[in-house]
Every structure is written in C-alpha cells, then in structure tokens.
Amino acid sequence: MSATSPERVASRQRDATVADTRRRVPRTDALLADPAIAARIAELGRDLVKATVTRVQQRCRDGAIAPEAVPAAVLDALPPRAATGRPVVNATGVLLHTNLGRAPLSPAARAAVAASCGTSDVELDLDTGRRGVRGAGALAALRAAVPAAEAALVVNNNAAAVVLAATALAAGREIVLSRGELVQIGDGFRLPDLIASTGARLREVGTTNCTTAADYRAAVGADTGLIVKLHRSNFTIAGFTAEAGIDELTGLGVPVLADLGSGLLAPLPLLPDEPDAATALRDGADLVCFSADKLLGGPQAGVLLGRAATLERLRRHPLYRALRPDKLTLAALEATLRGPAPPVTAALAATPADRLRRATAIAELLRGNGIDAVAEPSEGVVGGGSAPGVRLPSAAVRLPTRYGEPLRARDPAVLGRLADDGCLLDVLAVDPADDRLLADAVLAVARCR
Structure with missing residues (x-):
C-alpha cells in the first residue's frame, strides 16, 4: 500500500477547512433575526436585506470573510436607504x-409631504363628505398669492402646462409665436416640437432679434387659436432688438398665454428683468404659466393662473387627467406658498x-x-x-x-x-x-x- 503523498494530505486538509467554514456560515434565519439587521429590515424591506445576506454568505463560503464576520459584513453592505438616489x-x-432637482423644499413643505404620505383629503370635502376640488388648498393659496388671477390650475410641470393650454385652446389651429422665442430647453427638447405634438400649427412671426406688435396683428386670423409670449429662459438677445409687450397683444380676439418659466409671482428688485405673474396678468394675459420648482421654491409642478373661464376649459379637457399632480406635490406647493420663506428665497x-x-x-x-x-x-x-x-x-x-x-x-x-x-x-x-x-x-x- 503506497504512502499518501504530502500534496494529497494538504489538499484534504484544505477541503476539510473549507467544509468546516461552510458549516459555520451563519444561517439566513439567524442573520435576519439579528437585532441590528432586523432594524434595517424595518427601513429597507425584507427582500433587499435578505438578498444582501445571501451575497455576504456566499463571500463567506468562498473564504473571503470569516463566519464570525458575516453579521458586520451584512450591515456594511446594506445601502443607507431603500431608494438609490443620494442627497x-x-x-x-x-x-x-436642474440636475440636482432645482429648488430644495422648505421645512414646512417637507412636513406637509410627510403629513400627506398616507390617506388625505386631496379630493374630498371633509365638511360635506362629498367629492371636492382636487388640491383646493393649493389653488386657494395661489389665488391669495396672486390676487390678479381669477383662477388657478396645477399640472406636472411647466411643459405640461404649455401642452395642456395648446391642446385645449388651439388643437388643429395656429399658435402665433415670435421667432426670437423659439427656444430649446435641456436634453434637446424644442418648443416647436412640443407644440407640434399637440396638433396645433406654429405660426412664426418677426425675426430672431426684432418682433413688433404689428407682426402679431398681421398674423392673427380666423384660424388663430392662441398667442404665446415666451420667456427666453436660457439665453439672451442683445444689440439691435425689439419685442412686443403683453399689453400690446391683447384685444386681438384670441387668448394670450404668457409662459414665464421661472416662477416669480411678483416683481423682485434683485432680478428686475425677470417677468412675474402679477404684472403679466395686469397687462392683460389670459393665462400665465411657470414652474413651481424654480424661483417660487416649491416642488416640481406647472402652475397656470388667469381667467376663470379659460382655465375651466383646460380643467375639463381630457388631457388634464393625465397631467394632474399627486397629493404630495399639492401639499408641498400649498405649504411653500403659505409657510415661511423657502430656501431659494x-x-x-x-x-x-x-x-x-x-x-x-x-x-x-x-x-x-x-x-x-x-x-x-x-x-x-x-x-x-x-x-x-x-x-x-x-x-x-x-x-x-x-x-x-x-x-x-x-x-x-x-x-x-x-x-x-x-x-x-x-x-x-x-x-x-x-x-x-x-x-x-x-x-x-x-x-x-
């Protein structure tokens, strides 16, 4: 009988060591019952924690970590929160x-979101027990903040506000817009493409640097559904320039929409050239729209203010159903308007x-x-x-x-x-x-x- 070679002895010893390590790997149920790991289940959910436990157990079986180190390794491998996004x-x-979510919410808005996370009265009148106006508190806060507005409406974002207005007021008809306001926004989105998606036709007037009230008057006809006055949100034009004011575009027999973009409710001395909702409405705009997560300092939303009859047409349009905001957005918007100044302000x-x-x-x-x-x-x-x-x-x-x-x-x-x-x-x-x-x-x- 031949003697066992040293190499074979060493191999058997390694196999025995590996087998012993595998037997000593903590069981899944024992790890999930560990108080520190169980506490993370309450934050992250059982499935995510169990998947992490399985990965760490495999590392132990492979010999990368010792069995007694497994609980600590699981805790180290768990993410700080269930969502992948980081603050x-x-x-x-x-x-x-924009890439960081624009305006940070105020403490009041964050508290309002937390309070609305469960069931809430987003579309219920608790006084009567009947269906109510969706986001009535936020709409009332908007009207209080801009008294010149007869009514208000809130949608997902400002692009949604433009799409809803164009669809409800000018689908199959013409929208008159200055060539100097044909903007392209982030990620390659262009306003002409946005308008075309609504079924409206774009009627360009004026030139890149000069557009007068006469240019608009000459373009308006029986097929005109809407005049849009657009804020150049991400570029400026300097030198030999001319543009018509909102007050020069009213009285032409078609609604005027002022897309203000940045969300100032009233004039701000620090930004004297930035248009605001109160002034645009006083100048005669039928509608103004803007983003709530810019200078207003609120959540992502598109705000429409203006004439009650015009906004009711938008609210009753089937597209509004697809563009309306959720309860968390409405709660944060109302708290932004009613609460202390938000961080942006x-x-x-x-x-x-x-x-x-x-x-x-x-x-x-x-x-x-x-x-x-x-x-x-x-x-x-x-x-x-x-x-x-x-x-x-x-x-x-x-x-x-x-x-x-x-x-x-x-x-x-x-x-x-x-x-x-x-x-x-x-x-x-x-x-x-x-x-x-x-x-x-x-x-x-x-x-x-």
Whole structure:
C-alpha cells in the first residue's frame, strides 16, 4: 500500500477547512433575526436585506470573510436607504441646479409631504363628505398669492402646462409665436416640437432679434387659436432688438398665454428683468404659466393662473387627467406658498458679505485642521432656466482639485465645481445649517488620504 503523498494530505486538509467554514456560515434565519439587521429590515424591506445576506454568505463560503464576520459584513453592505438616489450638498454656485432637482423644499413643505404620505383629503370635502376640488388648498393659496388671477390650475410641470393650454385652446389651429422665442430647453427638447405634438400649427412671426406688435396683428386670423409670449429662459438677445409687450397683444380676439418659466409671482428688485405673474396678468394675459420648482421654491409642478373661464376649459379637457399632480406635490406647493420663506428665497436675500463670512468661517476651520483651504469671492447664477445672464456675487472655499472626486463620492455627496486649478465649494445654494456638514465632509476626505 503506497504512502499518501504530502500534496494529497494538504489538499484534504484544505477541503476539510473549507467544509468546516461552510458549516459555520451563519444561517439566513439567524442573520435576519439579528437585532441590528432586523432594524434595517424595518427601513429597507425584507427582500433587499435578505438578498444582501445571501451575497455576504456566499463571500463567506468562498473564504473571503470569516463566519464570525458575516453579521458586520451584512450591515456594511446594506445601502443607507431603500431608494438609490443620494442627497447632495449643492456647492456648485448654481442656485437652481436642474440636475440636482432645482429648488430644495422648505421645512414646512417637507412636513406637509410627510403629513400627506398616507390617506388625505386631496379630493374630498371633509365638511360635506362629498367629492371636492382636487388640491383646493393649493389653488386657494395661489389665488391669495396672486390676487390678479381669477383662477388657478396645477399640472406636472411647466411643459405640461404649455401642452395642456395648446391642446385645449388651439388643437388643429395656429399658435402665433415670435421667432426670437423659439427656444430649446435641456436634453434637446424644442418648443416647436412640443407644440407640434399637440396638433396645433406654429405660426412664426418677426425675426430672431426684432418682433413688433404689428407682426402679431398681421398674423392673427380666423384660424388663430392662441398667442404665446415666451420667456427666453436660457439665453439672451442683445444689440439691435425689439419685442412686443403683453399689453400690446391683447384685444386681438384670441387668448394670450404668457409662459414665464421661472416662477416669480411678483416683481423682485434683485432680478428686475425677470417677468412675474402679477404684472403679466395686469397687462392683460389670459393665462400665465411657470414652474413651481424654480424661483417660487416649491416642488416640481406647472402652475397656470388667469381667467376663470379659460382655465375651466383646460380643467375639463381630457388631457388634464393625465397631467394632474399627486397629493404630495399639492401639499408641498400649498405649504411653500403659505409657510415661511423657502430656501431659494432665503438664499437670494443673503448679502455678498453674508456669503463671504460663511465661506471664511469654513475655510478657517479647515485650515485649523491642516487643510489647504482659502475663502474667496466668487460668482454664482440662478440657474434652472431663470434670469439668464445674471451673475450673483457669492463666496467659495477653494480646495486642491484632488478633493472634488472623493467629496462627490460621499453620502451625502458634496458637489462643488472645478475651476482655475482648484475645487471650489460655493456657499450660494448651501443652507447655512449645512455649513458644518460641508466642513465635516472635507475633514473626512482629508483623514482618508
């Protein structure tokens, strides 16, 4: 009988070790009953947690981790929340960053959303127990905020507002619009294509830089369903220019829609060239529409204000059913209008000195911990298609460029901008309550280097 070779002995020992490790892998039911893991089930759901447990158990069977390390490895592998999206500290210097969801909601709006997460009276009159007006509170708040409006209507976003108005008032007919207002918005969407999708025909008037009231009058005829006056939300035209005001377009026998885009309810001295709803209605517009998640500072929604009879035509149109907002949007919008000033309004009200003071305090804290940081004046923008060309005096903390990527990888992520061989953390859009969070994120990145 031949002797067993050393290689075969070693192989058997490894097999025995692997088999022993596999036997010692904690059972799925035991892991799911672990108090710390069970607590995450309440946050993330059983299916997601169980799938993570299965993956970590396989790592243990493969010998990558020891059996006693499995519970901690499961907790480390679980995501911080059920949704994949991460919160972001907006240090870009763009106040309304479309890719970051534009306006952050106010504490009042967040509380209203939380209160409406269950069943709510979104379309029920609790006084009578009968069906009520959908979002009656939000509609009343809009009318109170803009007394010149006879009625209000809310849809998914401002593009939906334009589509609904064009469909209800001009499907199969002409819409008159200046050539200088044929805009293209983000991701390649073009207004002419949007109008064409409604079944209306676009009648272009004037030139790129000059369109007069006479151009509109010459175009309006029996087949005209609507005149649209569009705010150039993301570009400006300078030099030899001319455009007709809303007050010059009324009285032509067709409704006038003023697409204001950015959502100012009344004039704002800081942005004197930005159109507002109250002025447009006083000038005679039958309808105005705008986004609620821009300068209004609310949730994503499209707001329509104007004549009651015209808005009732839109509300009764079958397309409205497909475009109406949900209860959470209506709750957040009402709270934005009735509650304290939202973060966007507070940010615009801050002075350049306020912003520089905050940036200086953050930079001093970082330098005190050995980080190369300096505060400096900067320029921000409103963003989100609002106030094109307007620069807002701001302040930023300058860090070495290498901080940009690891700050973006954190949770919450911190998003600055890379410029002039540095990573700039602009405080324009950062809530002052988050200044310490911003500094702590930089400190954490520095400790990991």
